[in-house]
Amino acid sequence: MPVCVCRVRVNHDHLRHNLALLQATGKALMPVVKADAYGHGLTDVAATLAAGGVDHLAVGSVAEAVRLRRSGFGACIVALLGAVDDENRAAARAWDIVPLVHDWPGLSRLAETEAKAEKPLRVAVKCDTGMSRLGFAVEDMARVAQALAACPGLRADMLMSHLAVADEPEEDAYTRAQAARFGEAARALRAYFPQLRLSLGNTACLLTFPDLAGDLARPGLGLYGVNPLHGTSRAGAGAGLKPVMEVSAPVLAVRPLPAGRTLGYGRTYTALTDRLVAVVGIGYADGYRRGPAPATRICLRGVRAPVIGRVAMQMTCVDITELAAQGLDIRPGDEAFVLGGPGHAVTAWDLAEQWGTIPYEVICLLGKGRA
Numbered sequence: 085m086p087v088c089v090c091r092v093r094v095n096h097d098h099l100r101h102n103l104a105l106l107q108a109t110g111k112a113l114m115p116v117v118k119a120d121a122y123g124h125g126l127t128d129v130a131a132t133l134a135a136g137g138v139d140h141l142a143v144g145s146v147a148e149a150v151r152l153r154r155s156g157f158g159a160c161i162v163a164l165l166g167a168v169d170d171e172n173r174a175a176a177r178a179w180d181i182v183p184l185v186h187d188w189p190g191l192s193r194l195a196e197t198e199a200k201a202e203k204p205l206r207v208a209v210k211c212d213t214g215m216s217r218l219g220f221a222v223e224d225m226a227r228v229a230q231a232l233a234a235c236p237g238l239r240a241d242m243l244m245s246h247l248a249v250a251d252e253p254e255e256d257a258y259t260r261a262q263a264a265r266f267g268e269a270a271r272a273l274r275a276y277f278p279q280l281r282l283s284l285g286n287t288a289c290l291l292t293f294p295d296l297a298g299d300l301a302r303p304g305l306g307l308y309g310v311n312p313l314h315g316t317s318r319a320g321a322g323a324g325l326k327p328v329m330e331v332s333a334p335v336l337a338v339r340p341l342p343a344g345r346t347l348g349y350g351r352t353y354t355a356l357t358d359r360l361v362a363v364v365g366i367g368y369a370d371g372y373r374r375g376p377a378p379a380t381r382i383c384l385r386g387v388r389a390p391v392i393g394r395v396a397m398q399m400t401c402v403d404i405t406e407l408a409a410q411g412l413d414i415r416p417g418d419e420a421f422v423l424g425g426p427g428h429a430v431t432a433w434d435l436a437e438q439w440g441t442i443p444y445e446v447i448c449l450l451g452k453g454r455a
Protein backbone atom coordinates (compact mmCIF):
# COMPACT_ATOMS: atom_id res chain seq x y z
CA MET A 85 0.00 0.00 0.00
CA PRO A 86 1.36 3.47 -0.83
CA VAL A 87 2.34 5.53 2.19
CA CYS A 88 0.51 8.66 1.09
CA VAL A 89 -3.17 9.11 0.23
CA CYS A 90 -2.39 11.12 -2.91
CA ARG A 91 -2.36 9.39 -6.25
CA VAL A 92 0.01 9.81 -9.19
CA ARG A 93 -1.27 8.41 -12.47
CA VAL A 94 0.89 7.99 -15.53
CA ASN A 95 -1.08 8.04 -18.77
CA HIS A 96 0.74 5.61 -21.05
CA ASP A 97 -1.60 6.40 -23.96
CA HIS A 98 -0.37 9.99 -23.82
CA LEU A 99 3.21 8.77 -23.52
CA ARG A 100 2.74 6.73 -26.72
CA HIS A 101 1.14 9.73 -28.42
CA ASN A 102 4.07 12.00 -27.49
CA LEU A 103 6.57 9.38 -28.62
CA ALA A 104 4.84 9.10 -32.00
CA LEU A 105 4.73 12.89 -32.32
CA LEU A 106 8.49 13.16 -31.70
CA GLN A 107 9.24 10.17 -33.95
CA ALA A 108 7.33 11.99 -36.71
CA THR A 109 10.26 14.44 -36.90
CA GLY A 110 12.00 11.59 -38.73
CA LYS A 111 14.89 11.46 -36.25
CA ALA A 112 15.99 8.35 -34.37
CA LEU A 113 15.49 8.88 -30.63
CA MET A 114 17.37 8.08 -27.46
CA PRO A 115 14.70 9.12 -24.92
CA VAL A 116 15.96 10.43 -21.59
CA VAL A 117 14.55 8.49 -18.64
CA LYS A 118 16.88 9.82 -15.95
CA ALA A 119 15.59 10.55 -12.43
CA ASP A 120 12.98 7.78 -12.55
CA ALA A 121 11.78 8.96 -15.97
CA TYR A 122 11.28 12.51 -14.66
CA GLY A 123 9.18 11.04 -11.83
CA HIS A 124 7.00 8.86 -14.10
CA GLY A 125 8.53 5.48 -13.20
CA LEU A 126 11.63 4.19 -14.97
CA THR A 127 10.75 0.62 -15.83
CA ASP A 128 7.11 1.16 -16.87
CA VAL A 129 8.04 4.13 -19.05
CA ALA A 130 10.90 2.17 -20.62
CA ALA A 131 8.58 -0.74 -21.41
CA THR A 132 6.10 1.55 -23.19
CA LEU A 133 8.87 3.28 -25.12
CA ALA A 134 10.43 -0.03 -26.14
CA ALA A 135 7.05 -1.26 -27.38
CA GLY A 136 6.89 1.97 -29.41
CA GLY A 137 10.10 1.11 -31.23
CA VAL A 138 12.70 2.78 -29.00
CA ASP A 139 16.05 0.94 -28.95
CA HIS A 140 18.24 3.48 -27.12
CA LEU A 141 17.64 5.03 -23.70
CA ALA A 142 19.62 7.53 -21.66
CA VAL A 143 19.55 7.33 -17.86
CA GLY A 144 21.53 9.32 -15.29
CA SER A 145 23.35 6.87 -13.07
CA VAL A 146 24.79 3.44 -13.81
CA ALA A 147 22.51 2.15 -11.03
CA GLU A 148 19.47 3.31 -13.02
CA ALA A 149 20.87 1.56 -16.08
CA VAL A 150 21.27 -1.68 -14.12
CA ARG A 151 17.66 -1.37 -12.91
CA LEU A 152 16.55 -1.05 -16.54
CA ARG A 153 18.55 -4.11 -17.56
CA ARG A 154 17.12 -6.16 -14.69
CA SER A 155 13.64 -5.12 -15.83
CA GLY A 156 14.38 -6.69 -19.20
CA PHE A 157 15.30 -3.73 -21.41
CA GLY A 158 17.72 -5.31 -23.84
CA ALA A 159 18.81 -2.46 -26.12
CA CYS A 160 21.43 0.28 -25.75
CA ILE A 161 21.56 2.23 -22.45
CA VAL A 162 23.76 5.29 -21.92
CA ALA A 163 24.49 6.55 -18.40
CA LEU A 164 24.70 10.34 -18.65
CA LEU A 165 26.51 10.84 -15.34
CA GLY A 166 29.28 8.44 -16.34
CA ALA A 167 30.83 5.69 -14.25
CA VAL A 168 31.64 7.42 -10.96
CA ASP A 169 33.67 4.66 -9.27
CA ASP A 170 35.16 1.21 -9.88
CA GLU A 171 31.92 -0.47 -8.85
CA ASN A 172 30.13 1.54 -11.57
CA ARG A 173 32.82 0.61 -14.10
CA ALA A 174 32.46 -3.07 -13.29
CA ALA A 175 28.66 -2.82 -13.56
CA ALA A 176 28.91 -1.07 -16.93
CA ARG A 177 31.00 -3.98 -18.20
CA ALA A 178 28.85 -6.67 -16.61
CA TRP A 179 25.52 -5.23 -17.81
CA ASP A 180 26.61 -3.87 -21.19
CA ILE A 181 25.95 -0.24 -20.30
CA VAL A 182 27.50 2.64 -22.26
CA PRO A 183 29.06 5.04 -19.76
CA LEU A 184 29.70 8.66 -20.56
CA VAL A 185 33.39 9.65 -20.62
CA HIS A 186 33.80 13.37 -20.12
CA ASP A 187 37.27 14.11 -18.71
CA TRP A 188 40.89 12.90 -18.67
CA PRO A 189 40.91 11.33 -15.18
CA GLY A 190 37.78 9.36 -16.05
CA LEU A 191 39.22 8.26 -19.38
CA SER A 192 42.50 7.14 -17.78
CA ARG A 193 40.79 5.14 -15.05
CA LEU A 194 38.49 3.43 -17.54
CA ALA A 195 41.43 2.66 -19.82
CA GLU A 196 43.16 0.99 -16.84
CA THR A 197 40.20 -1.07 -15.66
CA GLU A 198 39.30 -2.19 -19.20
CA ALA A 199 42.89 -2.76 -20.41
CA LYS A 200 42.70 -6.56 -20.24
CA ALA A 201 39.16 -6.97 -21.49
CA GLU A 202 38.54 -9.36 -24.37
CA LYS A 203 35.93 -7.18 -25.97
CA PRO A 204 36.03 -3.37 -26.01
CA LEU A 205 33.58 -1.48 -23.77
CA ARG A 206 31.51 1.01 -25.75
CA VAL A 207 31.65 4.54 -24.37
CA ALA A 208 29.84 7.79 -25.13
CA VAL A 209 32.26 10.71 -25.35
CA LYS A 210 30.93 14.00 -24.08
CA CYS A 211 32.29 17.27 -25.34
CA ASP A 212 31.53 20.69 -23.93
CA THR A 213 30.18 22.97 -26.63
CA GLY A 214 28.92 25.69 -24.33
CA MET A 215 27.12 24.29 -21.28
CA SER A 216 30.42 24.37 -19.34
CA ARG A 217 29.37 21.47 -17.17
CA LEU A 218 30.63 18.01 -18.19
CA GLY A 219 32.70 17.36 -21.30
CA PHE A 220 36.09 17.53 -22.97
CA ALA A 221 37.01 20.80 -24.65
CA VAL A 222 36.36 20.70 -28.39
CA GLU A 223 40.01 21.62 -28.99
CA ASP A 224 41.04 18.45 -27.12
CA MET A 225 38.96 16.10 -29.23
CA ALA A 226 41.80 15.06 -31.56
CA ARG A 227 43.86 14.03 -28.52
CA VAL A 228 40.86 12.29 -26.95
CA ALA A 229 40.37 10.37 -30.20
CA GLN A 230 44.04 9.28 -30.23
CA ALA A 231 43.91 8.28 -26.56
CA LEU A 232 40.78 6.19 -27.12
CA ALA A 233 42.17 4.62 -30.27
CA ALA A 234 45.20 3.55 -28.23
CA CYS A 235 42.98 1.71 -25.68
CA PRO A 236 42.03 -1.74 -26.95
CA GLY A 237 39.56 -2.04 -24.06
CA LEU A 238 37.49 0.96 -25.15
CA ARG A 239 35.56 1.99 -28.23
CA ALA A 240 33.95 5.37 -28.86
CA ASP A 241 30.38 4.57 -29.87
CA MET A 242 28.76 7.99 -29.54
CA LEU A 243 29.65 11.63 -29.32
CA MET A 244 27.37 13.77 -27.20
CA SER A 245 26.97 17.34 -26.11
CA HIS A 246 24.10 19.24 -24.50
CA LEU A 247 22.42 22.49 -25.56
CA ALA A 248 22.02 25.28 -23.02
CA VAL A 249 19.30 27.44 -24.59
CA ALA A 250 17.53 25.43 -27.29
CA ASP A 251 14.19 26.42 -25.69
CA GLU A 252 14.88 30.17 -26.05
CA PRO A 253 14.27 31.44 -29.60
CA GLU A 254 16.13 34.71 -28.94
CA GLU A 255 19.26 32.64 -28.22
CA ASP A 256 19.36 30.85 -31.59
CA ALA A 257 22.83 32.19 -32.36
CA TYR A 258 24.23 30.46 -29.27
CA THR A 259 22.51 27.18 -30.16
CA ARG A 260 23.88 27.34 -33.71
CA ALA A 261 27.36 28.07 -32.38
CA GLN A 262 27.11 25.04 -30.08
CA ALA A 263 26.04 22.90 -33.05
CA ALA A 264 28.99 24.18 -35.10
CA ARG A 265 31.46 23.30 -32.32
CA PHE A 266 29.82 19.90 -32.05
CA GLY A 267 30.46 19.39 -35.76
CA GLU A 268 34.17 20.14 -35.25
CA ALA A 269 34.38 17.67 -32.37
CA ALA A 270 32.61 15.06 -34.50
CA ARG A 271 35.14 15.43 -37.32
CA ALA A 272 38.05 14.92 -34.91
CA LEU A 273 36.58 11.78 -33.36
CA ARG A 274 35.25 10.32 -36.63
CA ALA A 275 38.75 10.30 -38.05
CA TYR A 276 39.43 7.38 -35.68
CA PHE A 277 35.93 6.00 -35.15
CA PRO A 278 34.04 6.11 -38.47
CA GLN A 279 31.03 4.26 -36.98
CA LEU A 280 30.56 7.03 -34.40
CA ARG A 281 26.99 8.19 -33.82
CA LEU A 282 26.19 11.77 -32.91
CA SER A 283 23.69 12.94 -30.29
CA LEU A 284 23.05 16.60 -29.57
CA GLY A 285 19.41 17.71 -29.42
CA ASN A 286 17.00 17.74 -26.48
CA THR A 287 13.21 18.11 -26.91
CA ALA A 288 13.33 21.81 -27.79
CA CYS A 289 16.01 21.25 -30.44
CA LEU A 290 14.16 18.26 -31.89
CA LEU A 291 10.94 20.27 -32.21
CA THR A 292 12.50 23.36 -33.74
CA PHE A 293 15.79 22.34 -35.41
CA PRO A 294 15.60 18.58 -36.01
CA ASP A 295 18.54 18.90 -38.41
CA LEU A 296 20.83 19.92 -35.55
CA ALA A 297 19.78 17.07 -33.24
CA GLY A 298 22.33 14.54 -34.52
CA ASP A 299 21.80 10.86 -35.38
CA LEU A 300 20.07 10.22 -32.05
CA ALA A 301 18.00 13.00 -30.51
CA ARG A 302 17.59 12.92 -26.72
CA PRO A 303 14.10 14.14 -25.83
CA GLY A 304 13.00 14.10 -22.21
CA LEU A 305 10.39 16.69 -21.24
CA GLY A 306 8.37 16.44 -24.45
CA LEU A 307 7.81 12.71 -24.00
CA TYR A 308 6.20 13.47 -20.67
CA GLY A 309 3.89 15.87 -22.45
CA VAL A 310 5.28 19.20 -21.30
CA ASN A 311 6.11 21.74 -24.00
CA PRO A 312 9.57 23.22 -23.38
CA LEU A 313 8.68 26.07 -25.76
CA HIS A 314 5.60 27.15 -23.75
CA GLY A 315 5.36 30.92 -23.60
CA THR A 316 7.84 31.49 -26.46
CA SER A 317 7.24 32.51 -30.06
CA ARG A 318 7.68 28.82 -30.98
CA ALA A 319 5.14 27.37 -28.56
CA GLY A 320 3.19 26.00 -31.52
CA ALA A 321 5.96 23.48 -32.28
CA GLY A 322 5.10 21.53 -29.12
CA ALA A 323 1.38 22.25 -28.99
CA GLY A 324 0.38 18.66 -29.80
CA LEU A 325 2.04 17.14 -26.73
CA LYS A 326 -0.29 15.62 -24.12
CA PRO A 327 0.51 15.70 -20.39
CA VAL A 328 1.37 12.27 -19.01
CA MET A 329 1.34 12.82 -15.23
CA GLU A 330 -1.84 13.41 -13.28
CA VAL A 331 -1.78 13.90 -9.50
CA SER A 332 -4.80 13.89 -7.24
CA ALA A 333 -5.62 13.52 -3.56
CA PRO A 334 -8.86 12.84 -1.71
CA VAL A 335 -10.86 15.51 0.05
CA LEU A 336 -10.48 14.55 3.73
CA ALA A 337 -13.04 16.97 5.12
CA VAL A 338 -15.38 19.80 4.09
CA ARG A 339 -15.80 22.43 6.82
CA PRO A 340 -17.21 25.89 7.26
CA LEU A 341 -14.72 28.58 8.28
CA PRO A 342 -16.69 31.39 9.91
CA ALA A 343 -15.76 35.03 9.27
CA GLY A 344 -12.92 36.15 11.54
CA ARG A 345 -11.33 32.69 11.98
CA THR A 346 -7.79 31.95 10.89
CA LEU A 347 -6.64 28.80 9.12
CA GLY A 348 -3.58 26.59 9.51
CA TYR A 349 0.00 27.07 10.69
CA GLY A 350 1.16 30.61 11.20
CA ARG A 351 -2.45 31.87 10.90
CA THR A 352 -1.54 33.23 7.47
CA TYR A 353 -5.15 33.16 6.23
CA THR A 354 -8.07 34.96 7.87
CA ALA A 355 -11.63 34.46 6.63
CA LEU A 356 -13.05 37.91 5.89
CA THR A 357 -16.48 36.42 5.26
CA ASP A 358 -17.92 32.97 5.96
CA ARG A 359 -16.03 30.44 3.82
CA LEU A 360 -16.33 26.77 2.98
CA VAL A 361 -13.06 24.84 3.06
CA ALA A 362 -12.02 21.46 1.65
CA VAL A 363 -9.04 19.82 3.35
CA VAL A 364 -7.08 17.84 0.72
CA GLY A 365 -4.68 14.98 1.52
CA ILE A 366 -1.47 16.16 -0.13
CA GLY A 367 1.39 18.28 1.17
CA TYR A 368 5.05 19.08 0.85
CA ALA A 369 6.06 15.54 1.86
CA ASP A 370 4.41 14.46 -1.40
CA GLY A 371 6.27 17.08 -3.42
CA TYR A 372 3.43 19.63 -3.30
CA ARG A 373 5.55 22.61 -2.36
CA ARG A 374 4.85 24.75 0.65
CA GLY A 375 5.41 27.97 -1.18
CA PRO A 376 5.66 30.81 -1.68
CA ALA A 377 2.73 30.37 -4.06
CA PRO A 378 0.27 33.24 -3.89
CA ALA A 379 -2.33 31.89 -6.30
CA THR A 380 -2.04 28.12 -6.52
CA ARG A 381 -5.19 26.34 -7.61
CA ILE A 382 -6.50 22.83 -7.06
CA CYS A 383 -9.11 21.44 -9.42
CA LEU A 384 -12.31 19.89 -8.03
CA ARG A 385 -14.98 18.51 -10.38
CA GLY A 386 -13.11 20.20 -13.22
CA VAL A 387 -13.24 23.67 -11.60
CA ARG A 388 -10.25 25.45 -10.07
CA ALA A 389 -10.34 26.62 -6.47
CA PRO A 390 -7.67 28.64 -4.61
CA VAL A 391 -5.32 27.11 -2.04
CA ILE A 392 -5.53 29.04 1.24
CA GLY A 393 -3.27 29.07 4.31
CA ARG A 394 0.01 27.20 4.52
CA VAL A 395 0.54 23.93 2.72
CA ALA A 396 1.33 21.38 5.47
CA MET A 397 3.26 18.10 5.34
CA GLN A 398 0.36 15.97 4.11
CA MET A 399 -2.58 18.39 3.94
CA THR A 400 -3.58 21.45 1.94
CA CYS A 401 -6.72 23.59 2.31
CA VAL A 402 -8.80 24.89 -0.57
CA ASP A 403 -11.48 27.57 -0.53
CA ILE A 404 -14.51 25.97 -2.19
CA THR A 405 -17.03 28.70 -1.32
CA GLU A 406 -17.44 29.74 -4.98
CA LEU A 407 -17.77 26.13 -6.13
CA ALA A 408 -20.53 25.54 -3.60
CA ALA A 409 -22.24 28.75 -4.80
CA GLN A 410 -22.21 27.27 -8.33
CA GLY A 411 -24.03 24.25 -6.97
CA LEU A 412 -21.06 21.87 -6.81
CA ASP A 413 -21.54 19.66 -3.79
CA ILE A 414 -17.95 18.79 -2.82
CA ARG A 415 -17.75 15.92 -0.33
CA PRO A 416 -15.13 13.96 1.60
CA GLY A 417 -13.66 11.32 -0.68
CA ASP A 418 -13.95 13.49 -3.81
CA GLU A 419 -10.83 13.56 -5.92
CA ALA A 420 -8.98 16.89 -5.93
CA PHE A 421 -6.46 17.31 -8.77
CA VAL A 422 -3.28 19.25 -8.09
CA LEU A 423 -1.93 18.44 -11.58
CA GLY A 424 -3.96 17.49 -14.65
CA GLY A 425 -7.34 15.78 -14.48
CA PRO A 426 -10.62 16.73 -16.12
CA GLY A 427 -11.92 20.22 -16.84
CA HIS A 428 -9.85 23.35 -16.34
CA ALA A 429 -6.77 21.35 -15.31
CA VAL A 430 -3.75 22.81 -13.55
CA THR A 431 -0.65 22.25 -15.74
CA ALA A 432 3.00 21.67 -14.86
CA TRP A 433 3.72 25.12 -16.28
CA ASP A 434 1.05 26.67 -13.99
CA LEU A 435 2.65 25.09 -10.93
CA ALA A 436 6.14 26.03 -12.11
CA GLU A 437 5.10 29.66 -12.40
CA GLN A 438 3.53 29.53 -8.93
CA TRP A 439 6.56 27.91 -7.35
CA GLY A 440 9.14 30.03 -9.15
CA THR A 441 10.63 27.03 -10.91
CA ILE A 442 10.49 25.02 -14.14
CA PRO A 443 8.08 22.20 -15.06
CA TYR A 444 10.97 19.69 -14.93
CA GLU A 445 11.19 20.20 -11.16
CA VAL A 446 7.40 20.08 -10.76
CA ILE A 447 7.05 16.62 -12.30
CA CYS A 448 10.17 15.26 -10.56
CA LEU A 449 8.81 16.44 -7.19
CA LEU A 450 5.22 15.26 -7.64
CA GLY A 451 6.39 11.96 -9.13
CA LYS A 452 7.81 11.07 -5.72
CA GLY A 453 4.21 10.59 -4.58
CA ARG A 454 4.14 7.37 -6.63
CA ALA A 455 6.08 5.62 -3.87
Ligand SMILES: *Cc1c(COP(=O)(O)O)cnc(C)c1O
Pocket residue numbers: 116118164245246285286287288302303304305306312
Ligand atom coordinates in the same frame (compact mmCIF):
# COMPACT_ATOMS: atom_id res chain seq x y z
C1 LIG B 1 17.92 15.80 -19.33
C2 LIG B 1 18.73 15.75 -20.54
C3 LIG B 1 18.16 15.73 -21.82
C4 LIG B 1 16.68 15.91 -22.08
O1 LIG B 1 16.32 17.28 -22.15
P1 LIG B 1 14.79 17.74 -22.32
O2 LIG B 1 14.87 19.22 -22.26
O3 LIG B 1 14.05 17.17 -21.15
O4 LIG B 1 14.31 17.22 -23.61
C5 LIG B 1 19.00 15.55 -22.90
N1 LIG B 1 20.33 15.42 -22.73
C6 LIG B 1 20.92 15.46 -21.52
C7 LIG B 1 22.40 15.33 -21.41
C8 LIG B 1 20.15 15.63 -20.39
O5 LIG B 1 20.74 15.68 -19.19
